[in-house]
Amino acid sequence: MFPIFNFRRRATLLSMAACALAAAHAPAWSGAMVYRYWDWGKTPRRDDYQVAVLELALRKTEPAYGPYWVVRVLDNLSTFRARREVNSGKRMNVLAGPWRDQRGIGPLDRNFLIDIPMLHGLLGCRRLIVRREDLPRFSQITSSAQLKQLKAGMARGWVDVDVLRHNGYKVEDSGNLNNLFDMLANQRFHYLPMSVIEVESALAQHPGLAVVPELMLYYPLPTVFYVSDHEPRLAERLEAGLAMAKRDGTLDELLARHFQKELQEVKSGPGRYFVLDNPLLPQSYAAATPAFQSR
Missing domain, CATH: 3.40.190.10 (Periplasmic binding protein-like II)
Structure with missing residues (x-):
């Protein structure tokens, strides 16, 4: 040395x-x-x-x-x-x-x-970023069937695209991380699922967007x-x-x-959340669940 x-x-x-x-x-x-x-x-x-x-x-x-x-x-x-x-x-x-x-x-x-x-699964704990004016609309969502009527935004090549589509969600994946937020602002899709450990830095650069309170997607990732x-x-x-x-x-x-705050947030459990299967994982991973339980 x-x-x-x-x-x-x-x-x-x-x-x-x-x-x-x-x-x-x-x-x-x-x-x-x-x-x-x-x-x-x-x-x-x-x-x-x-x-x-x-x-x-x-x-x-x-x-x-x-x-x-x-x-x-x-x-x-x-x-x-x-x-x-x-x-x-x-x-x-x-x-x-x-x-x-x-x-x-x-x-x-x-x-x-x-x-x-x-x-510890935090990447698969997804909060929904939306346009601020759409917050009332998302506050009324109580089932995955309702959310599946709307379109999620994802970047081309992300494994999440296959996960969401496998679970019946609509996905717009023509963008990349550089233009996803602009695409959301321009109404190319309705919401952008991002990990609980990523949303703060994302929103700091896009004041016209917001996180839907007490709503989360989870899939093993x-x-x-x-x-x-x-x-x-x-x-x-x-x-x-x-x-x-x-x-x-x-x-x-x-x-x-x-990530003490995020771990506590996941452990406490959001008010509304939908758990998705990830068909791309081996069985040892696919069976993984977050700290909260599916409803």
């Missing part, structure tokens, strides 16, 4: 130029394992937590695997493009996202799936890491570290520190 590395390994490099400079100097860190994490720049609290989980796992494996360096790469990409970038491993080699079966995926899109969820298919050693280390953090409880402690 080099003293200078102790100072810099936790640095967050947000610009593309900084990322390129870091990659160029990586060999100087005497074999340090470099994890270049994709940050899409839209959900800062979620990304802050996921980077903290990554660093927690790498700290736990330092005795066995040696020094590490986490680089945070900010780039506004579609999830499809991000998977390909991670696969190549050139600019980024790790991302976090919903569980997605890697079987049958083409070689340019396939990555190592680290099958240890990190968000485990959040996991993916590592470049060409870097098995990085995947092996991350999986080992996450397993250790899960066993000793530090992963749960980290989650509680970052």
